[in-house]
Amino acid sequence: MIPLKYNIRSLRTRWVSSLMTIIGTALVVWAVVLTFGLADGLDHTLEVSGEPLDLIVMRKGATAETNSIINESTAREMAALDGIASDAAGNKLCSPELVVVVNTARRAGDTNANMILRGVTPAAKEVRSNFHIVAGRENKPGVREAIASTQMANRFKGAGLDEELDVFGAPFKIVGLFEAGHSATESEVWTDLEVLGQTTKREGVRSAIQLRANSADDAQRMADRISSDEQFGLSALSEPVYFAEQAKSSRGIKAIGVFIAVILSIGAVFAVANTMYAAVASRAREIGTLRALGFNRRTILISFLLESLALCLAGGLLGCLAALPLNGMSTGTANWVTFSELAFTFRFGPTVQILAVSLVVVVGVIGGLFPALRATRMKIVDALREV
Amino acid sequence: MPAGSERAVVELRGVSKEYMRDKIRVPVLSNTNLDIPHGDFVAVMGPSGSGKSTLLNLAAGLDRPTTGTVTVAGTELNQLSESKLTRWRSQHLGFIFQLYNLMPVLTAFENVELPLLLTSLSRRQRAEHVETALRIVGLQERMDHFPRQLSGGQEQRVAIARALVNDPVLLLADEPTGNLDAAAAQEIMDLLQQLNEEFEKTIVMVTHDPRAARRARRMLHLEKGTFVETELDALEAAG
Numbered sequence: 169m170i171p172l173k174y175n176i177r178s179l180r181t182r183w184v185s186s187l188m189t190i191i192g193t194a195l196v197v198w199a200v201v202l203t204f205g206l207a208d209g210l211d212h213t214l215e216v217s218g219e220p221l222d223l224i225v226m227r228k229g230a231t232a233e234t235n236s237i238i239n240e241s242t243a244r245e246m247a248a249l250d251g252i253a254s255d256a257a258g259n260k261l262c263s264p265e266l267v268v269v270v271n272t273a274r275r276a277g278d279t280n281a282n283m284i285l286r287g288v289t290p291a292a293k294e295v296r297s298n299f300h301i302v303a304g305r306e307n308k309p310g311v312r313e314a315i316a317s318t319q320m321a322n323r324f325k326g327a328g329l330d331e332e333l334d335v336f337g338a339p340f341k342i343v344g345l346f347e348a349g350h351s352a353t354e355s356e357v358w359t360d361l362e363v364l365g366q367t368t369k370r371e372g373v374r375s376a377i378q379l380r381a382n383s384a385d386d387a388q389r390m391a392d393r394i395s396s397d398e399q400f401g402l403s404a405l406s407e408p409v410y411f412a413e414q415a416k417s418s419r420g421i422k423a424i425g426v427f428i429a430v431i432l433s434i435g436a437v438f439a440v441a442n443t444m445y446a447a448v449a450s451r452a453r454e455i456g457t458l459r460a461l462g463f464n465r466r467t468i469l470i471s472f473l474l475e476s477l478a479l480c481l482a483g484g485l486l487g488c489l490a491a492l493p494l495n496g497m498s499t500g501t502a503n504w505v506t507f508s509e510l511a512f513t514f515r516f517g518p519t520v521q522i523l524a525v526s527l528v529v530v531v532g533v534i535g536g537l538f539p540a541l542r543a544t545r546m547k548i549v550d551a552l553r554e555v
Numbered sequence: 556m557p558a559g560s561e562r563a564v565v566e567l568r569g570v571s572k573e574y575m576r577d578k579i580r581v582p583v584l585s586n587t588n589l590d591i592p593h594g595d596f597v598a599v600m601g602p603s604g605s606g607k608s609t610l611l612n613l614a615a616g617l618d619r620p621t622t623g624t625v626t627v628a629g630t631e632l633n634q635l636s637e638s639k640l641t642r643w644r645s646q647h648l649g650f651i652f653q654l655y656n657l658m659p660v661l662t663a664f665e666n667v668e669l670p671l672l673l674t675s676l677s678r679r680q681r682a683e684h685v686e687t688a689l690r691i692v693g694l695q696e697r698m699d700h701f702p703r704q705l706s707g708g709q710e711q712r713v714a715i716a717r718a719l720v721n722d723p724v725l726l727l728a729d730e731p732t733g734n735l736d737a738a739a740a741q742e743i744m745d746l747l748q749q750l751n752e753e754f755e756k757t758i759v760m761v762t763h764d765p766r767a768a769r770r771a772r773r774m775l776h777l778e779k780g781t782f783v784e785t786e787l788d789a790l791e792a793a794g
């Protein structure tokens with residue numbers, strides 16, 4: 169083995185071109201980490217939102233709660249189904265909910281976005297794991313009070329604690345903030361079911377009903393029962409299936425990510441190849457000497473590949489470091505199923521880390537391969553004649 | 556001593572070498588025979604372009620003859636595959652170049668250590684060998700210096716330490732004093748002479764410098780691809 173310090177110090181000697189290449193690679197890694205980190209965060213949000221034992225009941229043909237209507241009496245029949253789990257106090261885990269989309273001003277910039285306002289009963293938080301109040305208190309039934317997720321509080325005007333949210337002209341006081349394990353629920357503001365119905369003139373209307381089954385078997389049986397009954401005119405989906413459908417929202421980001429990754433990586437490969445060709449050319453006599461001393465072609469190949477990899481790894485590290493401050497930072501996108509803002513956090517998780525490392529390795533190896541091959545193909549006597 | 560030692564260390568039989576330049580054959584060496592016995596110190600002289608470096612490269616297994624056989628230390632080099640030849644070089648030869656050919660980013664110590672990285676020696680053993688070699692050339696104090704921190708003469712001494720460190724049977728030097736002033740050249744020749752006399756290293760040295768050549772035991776004159784053996788006295792008489 170030719171010692172790695174030979175390569176590292178050689179890179180340092182040619183520090184200007186090395187640094188340019190490192191910065192170039194860093195930019196590529198940064199951009200890729202950023203886009204895939206966003207897509208990963210979005211996927212993660214939708215993934216943790218789905219609980220296997222939970223059913224979402226909507227009108228047949230509806231693709232989202234926002235375009236589903238169920239009347240009050242049908243909703244009540246749902247609560248009487250067999251197989252629904254109960255909470256500690258013996259209440260059925262059956263949550264009738266009304267979803268209203270409110271166009272609201274964002275805090276940042278002068279734009280508006282659709283915000284989901286959900287009218288709920290106390291059962292709603294029981295069918296959502298990790299739901300908890302982090303500031304203030306729960307809203308009281310029968311009055312215009314609401315609770316917002318911390319993410320929504322940060323993103324929308326009027327959604328902060330003690331602020332007033334305008335719902336079609338009616339002010340709702342925000343009395344508490346909640347979190348819900350980074351799930352899609354964190355993209356919502358909640359209020360009392362009946363109050364929301366009155367305010368929006370939809371008394372007795374439900375958008376969807378969430379049920380928690382006793383077991384997977386019960387979930388399946390209930391879903392079949394609900395979907396097959398013509399009189400209900402409803403369909404029941406398991407939550408993971410429902411959210412998997414919404415995960416299509418991340419496809420756009422991923423497509424952009426792939427596009428950026430491919431285009432920029434090609435650029436990076438050329439930059440690395442260029443730097444390495446120059447390195448090989450300027451070190452011809454050193455290469456000839458190493459070969460004369462007894463280092464074989466393979467050793468030379470590996471040495472220059474490692475040099476190229478070192479260059480790219482340094483770039484990758486820099487790119488990841490530059491992306492790190494974004495970790496956990498929240499942002500939002502339009503959910504293409506509900507057409508409302510879906511908040512999620514950038515995730516520098518294992519998926520993205522593996523992606524970044526593979527990218528760096530691929531760019532380093534491809535970019536370094538041809539220059540390294542050139543180094544091995546040099547005739548020793550010719551290389552030694554170079555000045 | 557093994558049977559091979561009775562034979563010459565370097566043995567050229569009917570060696571010729573041609574280069575192709577723009578589809579024209581350029582003959583450099585023609586039907587050359589040469590025997591260099593163990594312990595010899597040969598200076599190869601001759602006009603520029605006469606094929607001195609080519610001869611050295613053939614003896615080193617860095618290049619292959621067009622016809623003929625090159626046998627070094629009992630091994631016929633033509634018989635070896637390229638990778639075997641590479642390995643063989645690291646075990647049997649030491650190279651000294653006109654421009655020293657040290658790795659500029661490695662210290663004197665690290666440069667001298669290079670050939671030992673191809674052996675199975677431990678780190679500790681390598682360090683001992685390197686220190687011994689640097690002591691022989693008188694540079695043990697400068698082992699942490701980089702080539703740019705050394706004078707030309709010192710650089711060449713580091714290169715000689717590198718050539719010595721794996722205890723080769725044959726040292727090949729192509730104009731080792733070509734880039735040095737008279738004083739530094741004298742030091743290098745003192746060292747080579749010492750290696751030949753004290754350590755019994757067989758040395759083949761190409762040089763343009765008659766004063767350097769005079770330090771060898773024997774001088775060969777290469778003229779248009781063939782040898783003319785010259786007595787040192789004759790050279791001296793010629794000036």
Ligand SMILES: Nc1ncnc2c1ncn2[C@@H]1O[C@H](COP(=O)(O)OP(=O)(O)OP(=O)(O)O)[C@@H](O)[C@H]1O
Pocket residue numbers: 549550574575576581583601602603604605606607608609610
């Ligand atoms: N790789 C090569 N390809 C083509 N021609 C070559 C090659 N190597 C050497 N030659 C030619 O072979 C001839 C002998 O070259 P060589 O380097 O052996 O000469 P030399 O005696 O060492 O000369 P100098 O004293 O200038 O170093 C020259 O004409 C040279 O141009």
Ligand SMILES: [Mg+2]
Pocket residue numbers: 607608609729
């Ligand atoms: Mg020459």
